[in-house]
Amino acid sequence: MRFIIVASACLIMQWANAAPQRIASVNLCTDQYLLLLAAPGTIATVTWLSQKPESSYYYERALRIPVNHGEAEEIVAHAPDLVLAGFYSARTTTHLLQQLGYQVELFDHPRSVKQVREQLRRMGDLIGRREQAERVIKTMDARLQRVATQPADDAPTLMQYAPGGYTIGRDSLVGDIMYLAGWRNQAQNAGVAHLGIVDLETLLMIAPLALIDSPLAPDSYSFAEQMLKHPVLKKTARPKFTVTIERKLWICGGPMVVDALIELRKARETIEREAIESEQRS
Amino acid sequence: MWLGLLMGSVIVLFFISLTVGRHSFSLWQTVQELLAQEQSVYTLILIELRLPRSLVAVIVGATLGLCGAAMQGLLRNPLASPGILGSSSGAALFSVIVLYFGFHAISPWLLPIAGMAGALLAIVLVYALTGNDSTITTIILAGVAINAIAAACISLAINLAPSPYAVREIALWTLGDLSKVSLTNLWLMLPTTLIGWLMLIGCGQALNALSLGEQTAASMGVNVARLRWRIFLATALAVGAAVATVGAIGFIGLVIPHLLRPLVGYEPRRLLFASALGGAVMLLLADISVRLIPSQIPLQVGVLTALVGAPFFLYLIVKLRKELP
Numbered sequence: 001m002r003f004i005i006v007a008s009a010c011l012i013m014q015w016a017n018a019a020p021q022r023i024a025s026v027n028l029c030t031d032q033y034l035l036l037l038a039a040p041g042t043i044a045t046v047t048w049l050s051q052k053p054e055s056s057y058y059y060e061r062a063l064r065i066p067v068n069h070g071e072a073e074e075i076v077a078h079a080p081d082l083v084l085a086g087f088y089s090a091r092t093t094t095h096l097l098q099q100l101g102y103q104v105e106l107f108d109h110p111r112s113v114k115q116v117r118e119q120l121r122r123m124g125d126l127i128g129r130r131e132q133a134e135r136v137i138k139t140m141d142a143r144l145q146r147v148a149t150q151p152a153d154d155a156p157t158l159m160q161y162a163p164g165g166y167t168i169g170r171d172s173l174v175g176d177i178m179y180l181a182g183w184r185n186q187a188q189n190a191g192v193a194h195l196g197i198v199d200l201e202t203l204l205m206i207a208p209l210a211l212i213d214s215p216l217a218p219d220s221y222s223f224a225e226q227m228l229k230h231p232v233l234k235k236t237a238r239p240k241f242t243v244t245i246e247r248k249l250w251i252c253g254g255p256m257v258v259d260a261l262i263e264l265r266k267a268r269e270t271i272e273r274e275a276i277e278s279e280q281r282s
Numbered sequence: 283m284w285l286g287l288l289m290g291s292v293i294v295l296f297f298i299s300l301t302v303g304r305h306s307f308s309l310w311q312t313v314q315e316l317l318a319q320e321q322s323v324y325t326l327i328l329i330e331l332r333l334p335r336s337l338v339a340v341i342v343g344a345t346l347g348l349c350g351a352a353m354q355g356l357l358r359n360p361l362a363s364p365g366i367l368g369s370s371s372g373a374a375l376f377s378v379i380v381l382y383f384g385f386h387a388i389s390p391w392l393l394p395i396a397g398m399a400g401a402l403l404a405i406v407l408v409y410a411l412t413g414n415d416s417t418i419t420t421i422i423l424a425g426v427a428i429n430a431i432a433a434a435c436i437s438l439a440i441n442l443a444p445s446p447y448a449v450r451e452i453a454l455w456t457l458g459d460l461s462k463v464s465l466t467n468l469w470l471m472l473p474t475t476l477i478g479w480l481m482l483i484g485c486g487q488a489l490n491a492l493s494l495g496e497q498t499a500a501s502m503g504v505n506v507a508r509l510r511w512r513i514f515l516a517t518a519l520a521v522g523a524a525v526a527t528v529g530a531i532g533f534i535g536l537v538i539p540h541l542l543r544p545l546v547g548y549e550p551r552r553l554l555f556a557s558a559l560g561g562a563v564m565l566l567l568a569d570i571s572v573r574l575i576p577s578q579i580p581l582q583v584g585v586l587t588a589l590v591g592a593p594f595f596l597y598l599i600v601k602l603r604k605e606l607p
Contacts, residue, residue, distance in 0.1 A: 232330035
């Protein structure tokens with residue numbers, strides 16, 4: 001008899017603490033964490049961007065999940081028991097859902113690999129998958145251990161140069177990965193710590209050795225994108241190289257950022273080798 | 283006298299425009315490096331960034347001033363200008379379609395040609411809606427309608443465009459921006475612009491005759507219908523190329539001819555050349571100011587021309603109301 005009471009008490013407690021079963025996400029990056037960690041069948045909806053191979057690392061897992069466009073109506077229709085959102089995207093939706101009494105959890109964009117770890121743990125706790133999160137972190141850290149480094153004082157310099165002249169500084173996930181890949185990010189020479197705009201004149205003055213191209217939508221057209229095709233960039237001696245990193249590797253937090261790091265590091269080593277060879281030749 | 287002063291201002295402002303930027307360096311030294319055929323960061327900045335920007339400012343400003351003067355002379359209407367009559371927004375609409383949907387990848391020349399077609403379509407539509415010798419109100423109303431349709435279609439086209447950066451650029455097409463032009467843009471816009479200018483400059487005598495009334499002009503041997511089409515086509519060529527390159531910069535074509543008309547003795551022929559110079563001065567001034575105003579995000583040049591031009595437009599309306607019975 002006593003055993004039954006204890007057992008049913010346990011059951012009730014477990015039921016009360018039960019992990020959410022209908023999770024909705026209105027942000028590409030919370031989508032990625034969910035697709036990585038959530039138990040099968042517990043994701044009610046993710047954003048439409050998560051089904052796009054160019055922006056979503058786990059797009060294959062998202063293909064069978066209903067999508068939303070960040071509208072409150074779409075989310076309410078799924079009657080979610082947990083809503084995940086970004087700090088800055090779909091603000092009206094998250095406000096509205098909070099007012100309607102839904103549990104809304106906001107995630108800021110991670111600004112370092114360390115914050116990615118913290119977010120994975122937080123997500124794990126929220127959806128009752130802490131163990132999975134720890135496993136993912138362990139594998140990620142093991143890979144990082146092998147490849148992460150720090151820029152030497154004479155390390156080659158680079159800058160991200162996105163359409164419209166946007167560049168990204170040290171205080172960001174992308175900046176952290178550049179650092180761990182052993183590049184010196186020149187964005188700070190333009191006074192950019194997090195995110196900022198650098199005009200072509202300043203780019204020519206700073207003259208990083210390489211530019212990072214991380215296209216949001218390859219082969220599309222706009223004035224902003226034409227800026228990267230400005231003829232002056234072909235005539236100048238520096239920037240000399242362009243390193244292309246697939247956007248889905250580091251647009252959001254997750255273990256895939258290590259892949260971006262590895263590619264950046266390989267690109268740096270190739271460029272350094274070339275520089276040494278051309279010095280020996282001359 | 284006034285023409286000399288204007289010409290002098292264009293030259294002085296052009297050189298000032300070459301020296302203004304995020305980084306300051308000696309223009310003289312850089313020119314010497316250029317003459318010695320040395321390449322440095324400064325020569326690149328000067329030749330590839332500042333020179334095209336300043337030249338395009340002169341060319342676009344001159345186009346807008348000249349076309350404004352020609353249209354005002356032709357329609358004998360103080361409010362006729364590329365911006366009011368919708369040719370700027372028509373050109374912007376067609377350029378947007380060509381640019382954002384990748385058609386200019388087929389041939390870069392499609393861009394100025396599309397701008398021209400859009401400008402021509404807008405002028406012809408306004409003209410068809412109002413006819414000759416229509417009142418100021420009808421012309422403005424027709425212009426407002428065409429502008430509204432074009433602006434709505436621009437927003438629609440940009441929203442449907444595949445590029446994720448497109449939406450931010452709606453402002454560019456309605457205000458204009460000189461910060462991204464390259465020498466390539468300059469070469470692309472030059473031919474149609476020059477043809478347009480040449481066609482307009484030859485219109486001076488006919489416009490003088492027309493200022494005496496259509497019948498008088500006809501009796502003096504001016505074929506008014508042909509003159510009209512010539513000016514429409516020339517304006518479309520020049521404005522189309524300008525808008526396709528830098529977006530629709532407003533108010534220069536409206537304000538400049540008005541400011542200069544008393545100075546050239548109200549003679550349409552002399553006003554053409556003066557307005558071209560005046561337009562160049564105004565756009566150079568605006569573009570220099572935009573670069574001098576410290577702002578994190580670069581300001582668009584059309585913001586300044588509108589800030590100066592719109593109050594002037596209001597003043598013009600008040601003045602017209604007093605003159606009309």
